Amino acid sequence: xxxxxxxxxxxxxxxxxxxIIGLVYGINNYSARKKxxxxxxxxxxxxxxxxxxxxxxxxxxxxxxxxxxxxKTEPKAEEELSEPAKTLKKATKNKKSASTTAPxxxxxxxxxxxxxxxxxxxxxxxxxxxNINKGFGQKAYPAEVAKGSVVFDVLKTASxxxxxxxxYKNYAYGAFIEGLDGVRSDKSRSMYWIYYxxxxxxxxxxxxxxxxxxxxxLWKYEKEx
Numbered sequence: 037x038x039x040x041x042x043x044x045x046x047x048x049x050x051x052x053x054x055x056i057i058g059l060v061y062g063i064n065n066y067s068a069r070k071k072x073x074x075x076x077x078x079x080x081x082x083x084x085x086x087x088x089x090x091x092x093x094x095x096x097x098x099x100x101x102x103x104x105x106x107x108k109t110e111p112k113a114e115e116e117l118s119e120p121a122k123t124l125k126k127a128t129k130n131k132k133s134a135s136t137t138a139p140x141x142x143x144x145x146x147x148x149x150x151x152x153x154x155x156x157x158x159x160x161x162x163x164x165x166x167n168i169n170k171g172f173g174q175k176a177y178p179a180e181v182a183k184g185s186v187v188f189d190v191l192k193t194a195s196x197x198x199x200x201x202x203x204y205k206n207y208a209y210g211a212f213i214e215g216l217d218g219v220r221s222d223k224s225r226s227m228y229w230i231y232y233x234x235x236x237x238x239x240x241x242x243x244x245x246x247x248x249x250x251x252x253x254l255w256k257y258e259k260e261x
Contacts, residue, residue, distance in 0.1 A: 164247050166194045167254040170219045174254075187231060187253055188242040191216075210243025219257055231255045 162185065166177040177194040188204075188211050195202040203215035213229045214221050221228045231238055232254040238245055247253070 162247060162249050162251075164190055164249075164251045164253060166190055167252070168200070168216055169254060169256045170217060171257050175217075181247065185247055186243055187233070187238070187245045187247060190247055190253060191242065191255070210241040213242060213255070216255055216257070221257075226260050227257060228260050229255055229257055230260065 160183055161180045162183055163180050166179050168175050177198050179190055179194045181189050181193055191202060200217040201215065203220060204211045204213050216229055231242060233245065234252050
């Protein structure tokens, strides 16, 4: 019986030895793997940036503060302006604001041309009074004629305005009046149309005697002596 037990023990140990050896070997491999794996991970995670990218980053970092500095220095230039320049700037600003806020003045309306023409014509006209006496009553006819007009012009103007008849003949010395307002001259009785100017018998013919402002002209049907 003791021999069988010893034999069983030896068989058990023989079976356990390779198991123990395998366990030891496995433990050693597992520990070795743990030591190697972190180093490989570190190497893979550390990516080296190329030299060109590092140079661009450095240049960019240097240029950024330069741009900021330039922006900061712009308002300083305005602060460094002299006092006269500042006053000039304020004056120009005030002028611009005044020009925008000031109300626009209305231009005076131009005078109508008709009024101007009336003034011109009135200044170039002469007012006179024409009287016609047919031997049985007298009528007055106010008239306006141009400056430099003659008695004959007054007679023609009045006949057109007041619609009375007028008969005349032109001769070398001028016009000769033969009839006014329906009454004609009569040679058999020596009755003719004779005119007076301002109460005096005229010495010139009707085509030669000029009139002036306020003249009183009378044409009278009477016997010539």
